[in-house]
Amino acid sequence: MEKCxxxxxxxxxxxxMANMPSLAEMMKDKYCRKDFKSCARYQVRITGKTTPPDLFPNQVARVKEILAGS
Ligand code: SF4
Incomplete structure (x- = not known):
């Protein structure tokens, strides 16, 4: 499968971003190396909007709010 x-x-x-290496590594496997379309950072980045520096891949609930902003 393609990488993000x-x-x-x-x-x-x-x-x-993360200072929890094992958790970050799990998220990289889950999102960056497999299901990047489900990543909150990807979903913002693909629109061309600025991705908040503190947005984690699993925070998809924040995406709508970020995209509604300026
Ligand atoms: S945008 Fe998301 S899926 Fe892509 S590299 Fe960054 S964290 Fe990983």
Missing amino acids: EFYEACPFFNDT
Whole structure:
């Protein structure tokens, strides 16, 4: 399966967000390397809007609110 197209520049994937390595690694497997379309960061990034620096892949509930903002 294809990896997320944004991984090279993604702060989450490059470990600048989480200080919980094992949890981050699980999320990278779940989202970045498999189901990236379900990732909250991906869903914001694909629209061209600025992705909040503190948005985690599993925080899809925040996406609607972020996309409704300016
Ligand atoms: S799936 Fe999400 S967290 Fe992973 S590299 Fe893509 S945008 Fe970043």
